[in-house]
Amino acid sequence: MTVTTGFQPHSVLKEKQPDGTILLRSNHKLGDVVDRTGDWLHRWSNDAPDRVFLAERSGAGWRQESYASTLQKVRAIAASLLGRGMGQDTPILIMSGNGLDHGLLSLAAQYVGVPTVPVAEQYSLIHGAHGRLRHAIELVRPKMAYVIDADHYAEALALDALQGVDVIASRPGHNTRVSSFASLLRGDASVDIDTAFAKVTPDTVAKILMTSGSTSNPKGVETTQRMMCVNQTQIADALPFLRQKPPRVVDWLPWNHVFGGSHNFNMMLANGGSFYIDDGKPVKGLFERTIENLSLVTGSLCFNVPVGFSMLLDALQKDESLRQRFFDDLDMIFYAGASLPQDIWQGFEKMAMEVKGEIPLMTSSWGMTETAPACLMQHEPIDRAGVVGVPLNGVTVKLLPDADLRCEVRVSGPSIFENYFNDPDKTASAFDEDGYLITGDAMVFVDKDDIDKGMKFDGRISEDFKLLTGTWVRAGQLRLDMLACLAPLASDLVITGADREQIGVMIFANKAELEREGFSLEDDKGAYRCALLQGEIHRRLVERSREIAGSSSLISRAIVLSEPASLPEGEMTAKGNLNYRKVLTRRAELFQRLYDDADPAVTIL
Known part of the structure; x- marks a missing residue:
């Protein structure tokens, strides 16, 4: 098997404790970490000002923002936010899905220390899911809310919980209480934007991400600048090809979730890459849009969930031209959300060899909303799915093995969260007596005699x-x-x-x-x-x-x-x-x- 990409070899230190627990750490040193996401934006607007950073579909092509134009608009929006009295204690609720204005607003808020709270757009668009939306509103008490289209989101915007909240929309429509997103782009000359940016530190909360709520009401994870910046250094340490060539994605994964909104979005920003927003999804009636988008632009990285890869493999098998373009510059296939079926894995391997004679790195990782997210990653090539790898640089994994060597997983490190928003009791119960995050997940070693071969996910302890x-x-x-x-x-x-x-x-x-x-x-x-x-x-x-x-x-x-x-x-x-x-x-x-x-x-x- 020939793999095209460079990677950091696995090297794991294993330490067995007197109580039987096992500590795992990477032997590699954590690389340099910036203090704020705005530092990445400044770097690339200087080093590659004309390179496309963000793009979304517009007619037959793309509406694009370069790194230079992104920085200019981010600073204008950030000044407007401060001019409207926004700050660390006035979160912005983002109710819409992925979009260019959504991305600019998020970066502007992070630039001056205003937390954003992206929630699933289904909570706003499905009447029966408004309870989840109300829960988020009542938890974070936002001062501002954003939607892409005020008419389309009219029912949600009419909720009593949003009365008195400043609403911003890219398309205000007929709603007189809604301000236009364009008004934020005018900036505010009275604001000292450089001083405000300088006050943002690694401990500043960048966004509050809602957990999935699969066992209880969603919790708000305070995601700091440090968590996101450290995690991108950890990922690029493991995958050094990210630093050698600007990455590119055509990606649909939702930004209210840590996979799409922190892992993928920040990977492009940290490494000077280009993010083309895919407005399709791996569901009937929308996947055709994904194929149309890929006919215009393909990525050097491909992220998806298993069902998405299954649909993509089928589409590639039917379209020789798309197949050639898809693999032409592809460095990595990365799945998450569930284990990729082995027949899908082998289908991509076979197709890659037929098209270009080499296989991109096929891999996955493990993490949670609370871990920014990546904690373990398989960054050496393997020939099968289901392996989540070894600890990333700077992460310590604490394993509590049972008689069958199945291990409960706990983690610590600079990319791990410290607080649930306004919930000290759940925060306290999230950590053990040694300060490790109790994940509730279980894993097993791929080979107990060779820990560098990594670990496999083995379900939830609570299940x-x-x-x-x-x-x-x-x-x-x-x-x-x-x-x-x-x-x-x-x-x-x-x-x-x-x-x-x-x-x-x-x-x-x-x-x-x-x-x-x-x-x-x-x-x-x-x-x-x-x-x-x-x-x-x-x-x-x-x-x-x-x-x-x-x-x-x-x-x-x-x-x-x-x-x-x-x-x-x-x-x-x-x-x-x-x-x-x-x-x-x-x-x-x-x-x-x-x-x-x-x-x-x-x-x-």
């Missing part, structure tokens, strides 16, 4: 449960196994069995696939009762059972749900993750049916 027999079930890993087993019939699923004798699975149907295959009969209580579908699931469960040993991973019963997971009802987070507790509570009747041997909708092994 594990015991059967009545006392057998532990690792539900997180089992879910991934079952998604592979039931693909493409299942869009997602919930593993059940706590305090039961058998493990069950509640399957969220991939309706389009089921209907294509003729599995279309539903009952009046929210489940599928199609004999053909149940027969296919039974066949797959039987085949799987022949390959496993022990009751800890044997699925004995299944039910297919006809109603998709609901964002308004809290069953799904804005990131697309299931809230398992909410699903089981809201669908208690279906859960009971799953363990009823007489129910005709239940498939029993």
Whole structure:
């Protein structure tokens, strides 16, 4: 296997503590770190003033901002914010998705120390999700809010919680209480912008990122300048090719999430790269826009979630011209959100070799909103998915192994957060007695005798449960196994069995696939009762059972749900993750049916 990109070799120091815990650290030294994101902007506006930094679709082409024009507009917007009385204690709520004005406003706020609070646009656009929006508003008490289009967001802007808040819109429409984004670009000559910028320190809160809320109401993670700046140094230390050639992305991942908004956005800014905003998404009806965007510009890096890579691989197989352009300058394929199916991984490897005779670095990392996000990264080439790598420079990973060498993961370092916004109790409970962040995630070594081979994610500790027999079930890993087993019939699923004798699975149907295959009969209580579908699931469960040993991973019963997971009802987070507790509570009747041997909708092994 020939990999095109340069990388920092893994070198991990392992230290076993008297209490049995294990500490892992990188043997490499952390590189130089800037104090503020504005320092990156100043550097590149000086070194590469005409290079495209941000671009979004406009008609048949792109609306673009160079590094020089970005800095000029950021300083004007920042002066306007200060002139309107904004500061560290007056957050800006950003209710819209990715966009050029969104990016300029965020950078301007960071430039003078005004926190931004980007929230999922679904919270504003879906009536039933307004509760999540209200929660964010009541938590952070913003003084200003931004939307791209006031008419499109009119229902959300009319919420009582936003009364008295200064609303800014790129397209104000007919709303008389809304100011135009263009008004911010006029600046404010009375403001000493250089003095304000100089007061921003590494400890200044740059933004408040809302957690997914998969187990409780979302928390506000205070993300400091230090967290973001250190993390980009850590990533570039591991991937030195980022510093050798300006990177370029065509990226859709939402900026309210740490992956898209901190990891990817700041990677372009820190390394003088170009960020082309993809207004498509890996869903039916929008993915075509992604392909159109890629026909205009392709990236040197490609970030996506597994379903996005699956759709992209299919599109590349059908379009020779796009395939050639996609791989021509590609240095890295990076997946996150879930493990990439091995057949998709191998499909990209095979295609890359056919097109250019080399394979880009294919990799992933591990982190959380609270960790800026990258903590571990696989920065050496490997031939399979599922490995999240080794600690990045400056991070200490604390492992609490069990008898099977599965380890609970805790972390510390300069890129780790210190506070949840206005929530000292949850902040205190987030750290152990030694100051390590309690992540709740579990990992295993790829090779316990060679720690440089890295670690694999092994589910959430909180998702594990015991059967009545006392057998532990690792539900997180089992879910991934079952998604592979039931693909493409299942869009997602919930593993059940706590305090039961058998493990069950509640399957969220991939309706389009089921209907294509003729599995279309539903009952009046929210489940599928199609004999053909149940027969296919039974066949797959039987085949799987022949390959496993022990009751800890044997699925004995299944039910297919006809109603998709609901964002308004809290069953799904804005990131697309299931809230398992909410699903089981809201669908208690279906859960009971799953363990009823007489129910005709239940498939029993």
